[in-house]
Amino acid sequence: MAIAKMKKVSLVAPVSCADGIIRVLQDVGVVEIEQTEIEPEEYSWCQLAEVREDLGKKQEELSRALTELKFCIDFFDRFERIKKNMIEQFAGGKVYLANSTFDDLGSRVEEAHTVYEECRRLDEELSTRSNEEARLLDNYNQLISWEWLDIPVSELAGNNRISIDLYEFPSRFYEDIVTEVKESCPRAYVVPGPSSGSRYIPVIVICLSEDRDEVRQVLSARSILPELLPEVQGTPKDAIATIEQRLSRIDQEVTELKEQAKGLLKERIKIYSVYDSVSLAFDRKALAAECPATRTAFLIEGWAPLDALPALEKAVQAEYDLVHVEARDPFENENPPVILDNPASVAPFEAVTEVYGMPRPGTLDPSFAAMPFFFIFFGMALGDAGYGVILSIVCLLLLRKIKMAGTAKKLFKMMAICGAACVLVGAVTGSWFGDLFGIAPIWFSPLDNPLLMLGVSFALGLVQIYVGIGMRLYYNIRQGNLKEAIFDQGLWYPFLTGFLLLLGGSALGNPAMSEVGKWLAIVGAGGLIVTQGRAHKNIIKRLGTGILSLYDLTGYVSDILSYSRLLALGLASSVIAMVVNDMAKRFLSIRFVGWIPMLMILVIGHVFNLAINVIGSYVHSSRLQYVEFYGKFFEGGGRRFRPFNKKTKYIEIVEEGEA
Amino acid sequence: MSITVGMVLGFFAVAVAFILPGIGSSIGVALVGSAGSGVVTEDPDKFGQVLLLQVIPGTQGIYGALTGFLLMMKMGVFSGNIVRLTTSEGWLAIAAAMPIALVGLLSAVYQGKVAAAGLGVVAKRPEELGKPLVFAAMVETYAVLAFLATLLLVLFGIEFGGVA
Numbered sequence: 001m002a003i004a005k006m007k008k009v010s011l012v013a014p015v016s017c018a019d020g021i022i023r024v025l026q027d028v029g030v031v032e033i034e035q036t037e038i039e040p041e042e043y044s045w046c047q048l049a050e051v052r053e054d055l056g057k058k059q060e061e062l063s064r065a066l067t068e069l070k071f072c073i074d075f076f077d078r079f080e081r082i083k084k085n086m087i088e089q090f091a092g093g094k095v096y097l098a099n100s101t102f103d104d105l106g107s108r109v110e111e112a113h114t115v116y117e118e119c120r121r122l123d124e125e126l127s128t129r130s131n132e133e134a135r136l137l138d139n140y141n142q143l144i145s146w147e148w149l150d151i152p153v154s155e156l157a158g159n160n161r162i163s164i165d166l167y168e169f170p171s172r173f174y175e176d177i178v179t180e181v182k183e184s185c186p187r188a189y190v191v192p193g194p195s196s197g198s199r200y201i202p203v204i205v206i207c208l209s210e211d212r213d214e215v216r217q218v219l220s221a222r223s224i225l226p227e228l229l230p231e232v233q234g235t236p237k238d239a240i241a242t243i244e245q246r247l248s249r250i251d252q253e254v255t256e257l258k259e260q261a262k263g264l265l266k267e268r269i270k271i272y273s274v275y276d277s278v279s280l281a282f283d284r285k286a287l288a289a290e291c292p293a294t295r296t297a298f299l300i301e302g303w304a305p306l307d308a309l310p311a312l313e314k315a316v317q318a319e320y321d322l323v324h325v326e327a328r329d330p331f332e333n334e335n336p337p338v339i340l341d342n343p344a345s346v347a348p349f350e351a352v353t354e355v356y357g358m359p360r361p362g363t364l365d366p367s368f369a370a371m372p373f374f375f376i377f378f379g380m381a382l383g384d385a386g387y388g389v390i391l392s393i394v395c396l397l398l399l400r401k402i403k404m405a406g407t408a409k410k411l412f413k414m415m416a417i418c419g420a421a422c423v424l425v426g427a428v429t430g431s432w433f434g435d436l437f438g439i440a441p442i443w444f445s446p447l448d449n450p451l452l453m454l455g456v457s458f459a460l461g462l463v464q465i466y467v468g469i470g471m472r473l474y475y476n477i478r479q480g481n482l483k484e485a486i487f488d489q490g491l492w493y494p495f496l497t498g499f500l501l502l503l504g505g506s507a508l509g510n511p512a513m514s515e516v517g518k519w520l521a522i523v524g525a526g527g528l529i530v531t532q533g534r535a536h537k538n539i540i541k542r543l544g545t546g547i548l549s550l551y552d553l554t555g556y557v558s559d560i561l562s563y564s565r566l567l568a569l570g571l572a573s574s575v576i577a578m579v580v581n582d583m584a585k586r587f588l589s590i591r592f593v594g595w596i597p598m599l600m601i602l603v604i605g606h607v608f609n610l611a612i613n614v615i616g617s618y619v620h621s622s623r624l625q626y627v628e629f630y631g632k633f634f635e636g637g638g639r640r641f642r643p644f645n646k647k648t649k650y651i652e653i654v655e656e657g658e659a
Numbered sequence: 660m661s662i663t664v665g666m667v668l669g670f671f672a673v674a675v676a677f678i679l680p681g682i683g684s685s686i687g688v689a690l691v692g693s694a695g696s697g698v699v700t701e702d703p704d705k706f707g708q709v710l711l712l713q714v715i716p717g718t719q720g721i722y723g724a725l726t727g728f729l730l731m732m733k734m735g736v737f738s739g740n741i742v743r744l745t746t747s748e749g750w751l752a753i754a755a756a757m758p759i760a761l762v763g764l765l766s767a768v769y770q771g772k773v774a775a776a777g778l779g780v781v782a783k784r785p786e787e788l789g790k791p792l793v794f795a796a797m798v799e800t801y802a803v804l805a806f807l808a809t810l811l812l813v814l815f816g817i818e819f820g821g822v823a
Contacts, residue, residue, distance in 0.1 A: 355789030407786070450811060565800065568807035572725060575810075579728045582737070615711065616718060619796040620803070626793055 003365050003638070004341035005306040007327040008034075008334070015298050017320045018291070022284045025300070028315045029645025030308035032337050035290060035301050055289045062282040065109065068116045069275040073650075075119045076268050079261050094652040095272055096403055102653050105270050106277025115267045122261050129250050129257070136250075139230040140243050145202050146229065146236040148193050153229050153236060156204075163212040166227040167219060168200040177222060184218045185211045272650035280646055287644060302644065303336050330361070338638035340365050348413035349374060355407065356626050358638030364475050366634055370625045373464045376425075377624055378418040380457065381617035383446075383570035384577060385426025386433035387610045392419025403652060415618075425570075429453075433606055434577025446570055453567045461563030461628065462500070465556060468632030469493070475633060487531035495524025496556055525550055559628045565620055573613040580605030663822055666741065668749025669734050673727045676756040676809075680723030680763030687716025687771025694775045698782045708781045708788050715795045716771040719763035722806040726759050729813045742821040755812035762805035770798040 009031055013021050025031055097105070145168065149156075158164040169177050169192075178190050188207035195201045207215055216226065232239035291298045304312060304327070313325050330336045338358040340350045342365070349371040359365055382388065395416035404412065426432060430441025446453035469489050476485035501517025504510075533545030584601040588594045646653055695709035730752055735742045744752070777791025 355787075356793075447814070450815065562800070564807055565803045568803045568810065571810055571814075572722065572806065575725055575729065576721070579725070582732075586737070612714065612718065612721060615714060616799075619715070619792050619799075622789065623793055623796045623800075627797075 002341055003359060003361060003363070004339040006303050006330060006336035006339075006361070007306055007309060008330055008336070009302055009304045009309070009312070010326045010328075011300045011316070011323060012297055012326075013320060013323040015293055015296055017322065018288055018293075018298050019284070021316060021320060021323065022287055022300070024315050024319060025287075025312075025644055026280065026284060026646055028308075028312055029643050030312055031300075031302040031304045031644055032642055033287060033300065033302040033644045035292065035299075052289065055285055059282065059285045059289065062278055062285060065113075065278050066275065066282065069112060069271055069278065072112070072116050072119045072267075072271045073275065075123060075261070076265055076271070079258065080265055094403075094648070094650055095269060096652050096654050097269070097273065098656045099653055100656065102273055102277070102651055105273035108270060109274055109278070111267075112271055112274040115264060115271060118264060119261075122257055122264075126254065126257050126261075129254050133247065133250050136243050136247055139232065140240060140247075142227070142230055143232070143236045143240050143243075145200070146193070146227075147240060148202075149204075149236050152234050153232050153239065156229065158209070161209055163207055163209045165205045165212070165215070166229065167203045167205060167224055168227060169203050169224065171195055171199055171201050173222075174201055177219070177224070180218055180222075181205065181215060185214050187211060188215055276648040276651045279649065283644070283647065303330075303641070304643075305339055305341075305641075307341075335639070336361050337641040339641045340367055342367055346371055348410045348417060351407050351410035351414050352622060352625055354410070354640075355622065356630060356634075357636045358640050360635045360637040363635040363638075364471055364633060366471065366625075366630055369467055369471060370629060373460070373467075373629065374414075374621050374625055375418055375421045376460065377566060377621040378617050379421025379423075379425035380460075380566045381569040381573075381620055382418075382422045382613055383425050383429060383573055384431045384433065385423045386431075386436070387573070387577075387606075387613070388419040388422025388424075388426055390419075390610060391422060391614060392416045395419065403654070405652070415614075429570075429574075431574045431577070433602075434574055434581050436577075436581050436602075446567065447574065450567060450571065453570065454564060457563045457566040458560055460566075461560045461624075464563075464624070464629050465559055465632065466493070466496075468629045472633035487527070487534070491524050491527040491531065492556075493524070494520045495528060495550075496553070498522070498524055499553065562628055563624065565624075569613070569616055569620055572616075573609060576609045576613075577606065580609060661743075663743045663749075664746045665744030665749035665822070666734075668746065669730070669744045669752045669819075672749070672752035672756040673730045673734075675753065675760045676723045676726040676730060678723075679760040680719040680767060683764035683767030684717050684720030684723075687719070687767040687769075687774070688713055690768075690771035691716065691774045691778065694778050698778050701782065705781055705785060708785055709778065711788070712774045712777055712781065712791060712795065715774050715792070715799070716767045718799065719759075719767035719770075719802050722759050722802065722809075723763050726756055726806070726809050726813060729810075730756065733813065733817055733819055735819075742819045744819055745822055748817075748819050748821070751817055752813075755809055755817060757809075758805035758812075759802070759809040763802055766798055766802040766805075770795050770802075773798055 011021065011025075146166065156164050156166065174192075181188055181190060185207060188205055188211060191204040191206065193202035193204070205215055205219075219225070229236070230239075232242070234242075287300075291300055293299070306327075309327055316323050316325060338361055340347075340353060340358075342350060346368050350365075350367045352370050352374055353359070353365065353367045379388070382391070392415075395412045399409070399412050399416065428441060428443045430439055430445050432439050444452055469492055473485045473489035476482070476489065498517045498520025501513050502521055503517075505512070505514030505517055528549055529543060529546035531546065532549035533542035536542045536545060580602065584598045584605065587597040587601065590597070691709075691713040695713055698709055699706050731737060733742075734744065734752075774791065774795045777794060780787050780791045
């Protein structure tokens with residue numbers, strides 16, 4: 001139940017071992033690099049110029065290789081997109097390879113380069129084809145309305161005496177246009193083509209060269225411009241036939257090229273491996289470039305959890321003798337990264353905290369304390385045993401089928417555990433897929449006695465708020481702030497308890513309870529009034545602040561009321577389930593086949609209800625932790641531990657035999 | 660069978676419970692969906708996360724529908740023997756439906772806005788999806804409370820006797 005203890009690690013070793021040691025660090029993956037800033041004036045720790053230049057060159061080479069490989073990957077994706085299912089979208093969905101397979105495939109840089117050149121060639125050929133296809137289609141579209149013309153296109157050019165222009169006249173105004181042309185230039189010939197019922201009629205206008213401008217002007221006034229035919233051999237009809245022939249050949253060639261590209265897809269895993277292994281090398285070089293070094297030695301500094309130190313030292317010293325590893329506690333002004341460290345049974349619930357944000361180093365990890373509350377609240381919000389069973393089974397199946405890591409894995413484990421809470425709550429309240437089987441509740445049904453359920457919700461909320469105040473109290477004691485612990489947290493217990501007893505006593509008509517509550521509240525309130533203004537010297541200001549602090553009571557009361565959502569969410573899911581059951585059972589009255597629609601409605605209805613309510617239950621249980629619970633004591637501002645490790649994009653490297 | 664004013668009012672209560680939160684949820688869901696398409700254009704693999712944000716403003720519509728179904732049950736619509744509500748009973752049904760009808764309508768729209776804004780997180784820092792979800796859940800709180808009020812009123816406050 002804590003935040004793991006972090007040490008600042010310094011590694012000093014000869015420059016000649018730099019590559020190897022950085023590789024070991026990457027393999028072990030337990031150090032988050034954080035180099036101490038070194039002033040350039042301290043000349044003994046300067047980066048050597050020739051080393052830096054060399055590193056720069058190497059980095060450039062690697063990043064060029066990465067660009068090539070990325071090209072291949074994108075090229076492959078064009079031919080066969082890898083579809084990720086809904087869960088993989090959350091969990092990553094990489095390819096799983098055993099360590100040795102990855103190392104083997106990843107080292108085939110030369111082969112990958114050959115694949116790249118092949119991809120490149122195919123890509124170029126394909127784009128040449130598609131350009132040509134576009135050009136041919138363009139020509140085709142221009143020629144198609146002149147197919148009837150049995151003159152070679154080259155003879156339509158005219159000469160210095162005669163001008164031949166091709167136009168398309170709108171059929172509606174055909175007569176008008178022809179008249180206009182004739183009027184302005186009587187020597188022009190207008191030869192219409194077949195109208196074929198379309199909106200335009202192709203027309204050839206033949207006139208003397210000196211009249212050409214006149215004709216064009218008349219027509220352009222009507223926004224009719226001469227058509228320009230592409231330069232092709234023979235008549236338009238012949239040209240069209242040639243184009244069609246060529247197009248079908250291109251089509252064939254493209255199919256062949258695509259086949260070749262698909263043949264390359266078998267290299268995909270190799271390319272992925274090489275990409276990741278090159279990018280790991282790139283990371284190593286990038287780290288090496290920022291290490292301070294002298295002519296003989298270099299230094300790496302970073303954060304590592306205390307538990308991981310022995311393994312780290314062992315791994316480094318197994319391969320290199322001349323390595324000095326030193327670990328120290330963080331300084332006051334340093335901000336080490338945070339790892340939550342809980343027993344395996346609590347670890348899934350770290351997901352709740354991780355989604356919220358990491359606690360500041362040195363403060364409390366709330367995951368352990370939040371676990372029982374999240375568990376039971378989730379159970380109450382979903383509130384159905386049948387749904388709980390399905391939820392657990394689905395989550396466990398997904399965990400087995402899909403490899404996940406980090407927060408996603410914790411989240412699914414947590415959901416699987418919370419399914420048990422639903423079974424628990426469902427059994428207690430007699431809800432198995434709503435009222436489908438008519439199983440009686442062990443305790444009571446919230447539909448029969450919602451006030452009791454409301455009371456249970458409030459009571460659990462009160463417990464959580466007390467625990468929340470207690471967490472802060474514990475933290476203050478641990479920090480040695482005894483005064484804060486007693487005055488700021490301790491006094492709230494009698495005041496809050498007294499106030500609630502007072503309310504409860506008058507509601508239940510129990511004068512003894514009210515009496516106890518009254519005195520408890522007075523003691524608590526008195527203490528708060530006296531102590532809460534202690535920052536002020538002025539006695540009036542001090543008391544004023546003290547009295548105002550009692551106003552925080554409204555905050556606590558509204559916190560408790562907020563837990564009523566548990567009743568509402570629980571009722572919502574069980575009532576929807578009942579409605580589904582009710583609608584489905586009505587179909588049984590249809591003779592013989594009634595069970596078919598009944599089953600369909602049951603399955604669809606319950607799956608829908610489950611899906612919607614799982615999201616709602618998760619979100620609202622989380623909110624109750626974040627606002628009502630964490631708000632009492634949590635100090636955020638920690639940053640997640642991000643070690644220097646094998647950060648891959650496509651391949652998840654796993655132990656032998658797990659792939 | 661003659662129709663009473665109470666029955667008309669009762670049907671009106673059902674209609675209001677379906678209509679208003681339904682409208683609110685449609686607007687909310689549409690807001691997130693149309694903005695979410697942009698995120699999915701950039702990275703189709705974010706579909707699941709966007710969908711998660713999109714369904715959140717949809718719950719108000721479900722609360723409303725649920726209220727409507729419960730009222731129908733109480734009025735005996737499903738049993739085919741509709742209770743001939745008195746005028747007061749009709750008004751009672753409307754009053755009971757009001758909390759989720761109005762709060763559902765408005766909160767779904769605002770929740771949609773919050774969720775749509777949360778899409779930025781999905782686009783740039785998908786690992787932080789939990790945070791926009793919680794922001795959206797803050798708005799939902801009031802819909803849940805209103806639904807609680809309606810639910811309690813309908814389930815336990817209303818028993819239709821009808822006109823003798």
